Amino acid sequence: MKTVLMFALLAGIVGSAGAADKALTPQQQRMTTCNQKATAQILKGDERKTYMSNCLKNSESPPADKSLTPQQQKMKECNAQAGRQTLSGDVRKTFMDxxxxKQPK
Structure with missing residues (x-):
């Protein structure tokens, strides 16, 4: 019985350590931040739900401040470069590809 209990306890410790090592996704980071802000403002019920919804949509900040994923940022930069070079058609498609x-620097 002690062996089973010890194994279960050890598995729980190892499992929680592995979970702590994983980096949070941008959405998870936003969720954590919004949750902390809602708690600090002592929001409850529908008021909290509305706040969390708006916060997670990032509607409190101007559209330009919305965070882009690395892939979206790369696409934006490549698209801007292609625009500056006035590329179109197959040439633009090849350039974008x-x-x-390219790997980020």
């Missing part, structure tokens, strides 16, 4: 495949 190559630009999006």
């Amino acid at each position: 190559n630009c999006l495949k």
